Amino acid sequence: MMISRRNFTSLSVLAIGTLMLNACSGNSKAQINDASADFGLQSSGYPVVTKPLTLAFSGTKSALAPDYKTMALVQEWQKTTNITVDWKNLPDNVFQEKKNLILASGDLPDAFFNTGLSDSEVATYGTNGTLLALETLIDSHAPNMKKILDSRPDIKAAITSSDGHIYTLPSVEELGLVQFPHMIAINKTWLDKLGLAVPTTIDEYHDALLAFKEKDLAGGGKTIPLSYEPGTFCGDIVDLVAALGGLPDNADHRIVQDGKVIFTATQPQYKKAVTALNSWYKEGLIDPESFSQDDKSYLAKGKTTTPSLGSFVWWEIKEMVGEERANDYVLVPILTGVDGKKLASVANNQEINRGAFAITRSNKYPAATMRWVDYLYDPIQSAQANWGPIGVTLEKDDKGILVQIPADVSTSEGERRQKVAPGGPKVITKEDFLTVVAPEPRAAERAKIVQDMYLPHAANKAYPPVPLSNEELQQISSIQTDVTSLTKQKLAKWVVQGGIDSEWDGYVAQLKTIGLDRMMETYQQAYNRFQENS
Numbered sequence: 001m002m003i004s005r006r007n008f009t010s011l012s013v014l015a016i017g018t019l020m021l022n023a024c025s026g027n028s029k030a031q032i033n034d035a036s037a038d039f040g041l042q043s044s045g046y047p048v049v050t051k052p053l054t055l056a057f058s059g060t061k062s063a064l065a066p067d068y069k070t071m072a073l074v075q076e077w078q079k080t081t082n083i084t085v086d087w088k089n090l091p092d093n094v095f096q097e098k099k100n101l102i103l104a105s106g107d108l109p110d111a112f113f114n115t116g117l118s119d120s121e122v123a124t125y126g127t128n129g130t131l132l133a134l135e136t137l138i139d140s141h142a143p144n145m146k147k148i149l150d151s152r153p154d155i156k157a158a159i160t161s162s163d164g165h166i167y168t169l170p171s172v173e174e175l176g177l178v179q180f181p182h183m184i185a186i187n188k189t190w191l192d193k194l195g196l197a198v199p200t201t202i203d204e205y206h207d208a209l210l211a212f213k214e215k216d217l218a219g220g221g222k223t224i225p226l227s228y229e230p231g232t233f234c235g236d237i238v239d240l241v242a243a244l245g246g247l248p249d250n251a252d253h254r255i256v257q258d259g260k261v262i263f264t265a266t267q268p269q270y271k272k273a274v275t276a277l278n279s280w281y282k283e284g285l286i287d288p289e290s291f292s293q294d295d296k297s298y299l300a301k302g303k304t305t306t307p308s309l310g311s312f313v314w315w316e317i318k319e320m321v322g323e324e325r326a327n328d329y330v331l332v333p334i335l336t337g338v339d340g341k342k343l344a345s346v347a348n349n350q351e352i353n354r355g356a357f358a359i360t361r362s363n364k365y366p367a368a369t370m371r372w373v374d375y376l377y378d379p380i381q382s383a384q385a386n387w388g389p390i391g392v393t394l395e396k397d398d399k400g401i402l403v404q405i406p407a408d409v410s411t412s413e414g415e416r417r418q419k420v421a422p423g424g425p426k427v428i429t430k431e432d433f434l435t436v437v438a439p440e441p442r443a444a445e446r447a448k449i450v451q452d453m454y455l456p457h458a459a460n461k462a463y464p465p466v467p468l469s470n471e472e473l474q475q476i477s478s479i480q481t482d483v484t485s486l487t488k489q490k491l492a493k494w495v496v497q498g499g500i501d502s503e504w505d506g507y508v509a510q511l512k513t514i515g516l517d518r519m520m521e522t523y524q525q526a527y528n529r530f531q532e533n534s
Helices: 072-081 092-105 119-127 135-141 143-151 153-159 188-194 202-215 238-245 268-282 295-303 317-321 366-375 379-387 413-420 441-457 470-496 500-514 516-533
Strands: 019-025 028-034 053-061 083-091 111-113 169-173 183-187 224-227 254-257 260-263 309-314 329-331 352-359 394-396 402-404 426-428
Touching: 053 092, 053 366, 072 083, 072 366, 072 379, 083 092, 083 111, 092 119, 119 352, 119 470, 135 143, 135 366, 143 153, 143 366, 153 169, 153 352, 153 516, 183 188, 183 202, 188 202, 202 224, 202 238, 202 309, 224 295, 238 268, 260 516, 268 470, 268 500, 295 309, 295 317, 309 317, 317 329, 352 366, 379 394, 379 402, 379 426, 470 500, 470 516, 500 516
Parallel strands: 053 083, 053 111, 169 426, 224 309
Antiparallel strands: 019 028, 111 352, 169 352, 183 309, 183 329, 254 260, 394 402
16 A cells, blocks of 8 residues: 555544435535445545445546556555446547437446546536535545645635536646647757857747748758647747737637736737738748648658758657657747747646546445545555556655656657556646656656746736636637637638738627627636636
8 A cells, every 4th residue: 555645634433324415406405325334434544445345437548548447556546445446438539429428318427537528518517416516525535635725725716616616626737838838949950051040039030931941951942941730739839929929829819917818819919920920921931731730740741751840839849850850959949029028928728627537426425436536636646647656657766756767668658658547636736746756857858948948938827727607608618619710710811811901800890799808708707706716
């Protein structure tokens, strides 16, 4: 059994027999029979129950993950808790097709692990009682989670629905990496051939791309000065938009500055940046396929027989161009923009995620289930759930910190991780990365890049992990879809064909007609509520 580094708080003595818990459904309350005591539920320590108990879980899993019951870590959980899980977790794309049938059939699992449920679904099925409200269970049976929520009101706010209830438990990994995914790389070998330094201003960057094109360093007219993948997790040119226009941006076009939620794609600075990008396109600096390519075709451009990419935007240079070519490229620092400022755009990607675990109304043993999942919120268990078991992917160094065991040559660390780590409920805080588990070497390297190159110039705040109410989600869902479609369509047209000056006023008016103002009011209202709660 793994010894927790956090002391358990005392739990109240359990009454003999059947426990009764309240499950809230809107304004009504239904009594839930909890038969955990029938299996010898213990108030503290392990096993969770003295008699073997089996629970049925559903939800998502990695496509490369085997049946969870074969995983060594899952088998250790079973041995420690005396709870066997009948796993019915499926690859995400398969689960998405089946989850509505699961929810509508009434034949519910006891719990969802990696729930695969959208915020709207959690709000709907929490309100109608399909998912249990968990806060009472947390207070009584989850000392690890209770300690986390007591010390981190931001995590508590992120998982608390607008009706005040907690329907899902979190997955948290605080390395500070996902806020700056759109890193610009440039071909240093080509710069050296041309006698150019790594650009530090937007004008120097433009001139380097122009030199790449004019000198055709790939040969045969195959030079691609700049390629990117707009609207994606890590392939967008948001920092170029910031440098060219003077306002940070992100893939959602939704930023926070001074407590105000701003839609960037209707601001004059955005118009200025897009106008400049159209000029770049006319000069032949932007890959014509930037607005149509997918990940596969985009990544293939970094691995052509003869190097063809002058500059690109991606999460990691090696992933884009391969191991052998990685040293030919360097990251471009945050560029001094047209207004003389360095603006690093902060994405809305979250480190605090809802939906890691939920208990359904069909569960006859919610107290035992909560004690089971709370075991995973011990920091050592969280580390293993995230990266794999000690002795396989992790080992302790001379300071007692868990560090990565290098993967063998036959597999990548990412592939190995998917095969041995179930993921799911976890909390790994900044402090845990100093005292419990060291970041993966690649992650540590990226964290230093973020710390040195990006954080000092962060120009906005991310929109936080705000749980919208079901009513709010219904109000904005169709608006959001139409707004995203229109902004994406117009951005591609204006960069490639121009015409932004003549179409701008009509575009802004059309967004207002769609309901942009109402959508942003909703986001602002939810943001204000989140700030008050946290």
